[in-house]
Amino acid sequence: MYSEIIMAGFGGQGVLLIGKMLAYAGMKAGNEVTWMPAYGPEMRGGTCNCTIVMSDKPVGSPITRSPHALIVLNLPSLDKFEASVRPGGVIVVNTSLINRLPRRTDVTVIPVAANEIAQEAGTPKAANMVAFGAYLGATGIADLAVVKDVLADTFASRPKLIGLNQTCLDRGYEIGKACAAQARS
C-alpha cells in the first residue's frame, strides 16, 4: 500500500484537520504516515494545503508533485492541483464552491456538494468532513470506524460536535462509495 494525497482549500475550511485525521487513522491501522502542511507567508483566508503520504513501508518523500488523490474545497485549489493528479487517481471536488468539474478524463471524479450537505446536517463548517468522507468512500484507504475513533479523539474537548461531524462523514462516505462504484461500472 502506498498513497499520496493532497488536500487543499481556503484557510479555515479545515483541510489541515482532515489531513491530520487521515494521518492518525493511517497510523492507527499500523501504516507509516507523513503529514506535511504547505507553509509559507500565508494570510488568514488564503489558500492552504497539506500532503499526506501513507505506506506500509517507511515513507520516503513527504512531498509529491503527482498525488494519487486530490481533495479540493475551493476553485483556486482545483486550478492549481488538477493537472498534477496521477492518471487513474481520484479528485474529490466540493461543488458547493467550485463551479466547474475537473477537465481530466483519466481520473475518477467525485463531485460532492459538501457545504450544502453539511448545512443540512447542522453547519456548513463541517463541509471538510463531507469531502473527507467522500474520499474515504471512494477509495477505502482507511476504515470508516477507525476514522470515527480519530474524529472522537479530535473533538474530545468539544463532544457536542462529534455527532454532527460523524453524520457529515457518513453522508460523504455514501456519496463517495456510490460515485466510485458508478465510475467502475
Next chain:
Amino acid sequence: MAKKLMKGCEAIGEAAIHAGCRLFFGYPITPQNEIPEYMSARLPQVGGVFLQAESEVAASNMLYGAAGAGCRVFTSSSSPGISLMAEAISYIAGAELPVVIVNIMRGGPGLGGILPSQSDYFQATKGGGHGDYRVLVLAPSTVQEAADLTQDAFDLADHYRNPVMVVGDGLIGQMMEPVEFKRSISPEELPAKPWATTGCSDRKPNIINSLFLNPEELEAHNWHLHRKYQDMAREIRWESWKLEEPVDVLIVAYGTVARICKTAIDTLRARGVKVGLFRPISLFPYPSEQLSQAVEKAGKVLVTELSTGQMLEDVQAIVAGRKPVSFYGRVGGMVMSPEEIEREVDKLVAS
C-alpha cells in the same frame, strides 16, 4: 509509550524534556516557532523555565550562563538567528560547555526566506563563529530521528563538554510523523558536573573562561580542543541504503533530501536502475571512511542538497577524483521532487 503523531519541531521539544533539559532560552523565527511554542507550554508543567529573550544574542548568552552552572539547556532558531548566536557559540566552545542548539534551516543569505534550505552546512560544520572550534552536528531525516538525535545531543554535549547542533530544514520541522520516546531521564538522575560553577563553599573555585592571554596557554588549549574534535570521530553516524550490491549511481544526501531520494530510488530500481543512497547522519564528524568505501563500489556519484553545493565540497575531497561527482541543488526554499532526482540519475546512467 505509544506512538504519537507530532510535528518535527514539537518532537524536538519533547525530546529535550525526556533528556532532562528544563531550560529553554530563545527568540522567535520562522520556521521553528513551534519549538519555543511547545517549550513555553511544556516547561512550566515539568518545573522548568521557558524564557523568550530580547534577542538571539541574549538567548545564546543565557545558554552560556546556564551551561556554566551545570544545567542541561537548549535553544532553537533558524538560519539568521543562528548567525546572531555565532559569537556566543564560539565562546561556549572555547569555554567547553555543553549546550544543544537546533537550527531549522531556511533560505539565505541575509533574511532570505522562510522555506526549507540546507544552506547552513558550511556554517554548522566548519565553524560559524570565530576561532578554531567545531560543534558536533547531527542531521535527522525523520521526525523519529529528530527526537532520538535531540536526546542523544544532550548526552554528547555533556560527554564532550561541547555544543552539539541538530540541523533540520523547514520540512522536518513542519512535518508530522509518528514518534515514540523510548527513554526518559529526570534532571536529578543526570551525572554530576564537578567542573560547573555552582558556588564553591567547600571546594576549590571552578573557572569557566575562554580568555587566554598567554599564547602558550592558548596554544595548549587549542590543541586540547583539537584532540577533542578528533575524538568525536567515535560519534560518526551514517546510513547506507540499497548499497549491498555495486551501483551505477551513488546518491549522497542528508536530512529530508535523503528521503526524497529514497522515493526516487524506489522508482528507479523498479525500472532496473542500479542506484543507492549514502546518508551522513553526523555532518561533523563526517563519515568520510564509510563514504569512501561506498564510492569504491559505485560508478558515479551524485550529490544533492538544498544549497548551491556545500556538502559537495566534502564529498569531492573524499572521492578525491576516483569517480566523477555531479551535483543537483535547489535553493531559495524550492525543494526537489523525487522526479527531479530520477531525471538526474537517468542522465548520469545515459552519459
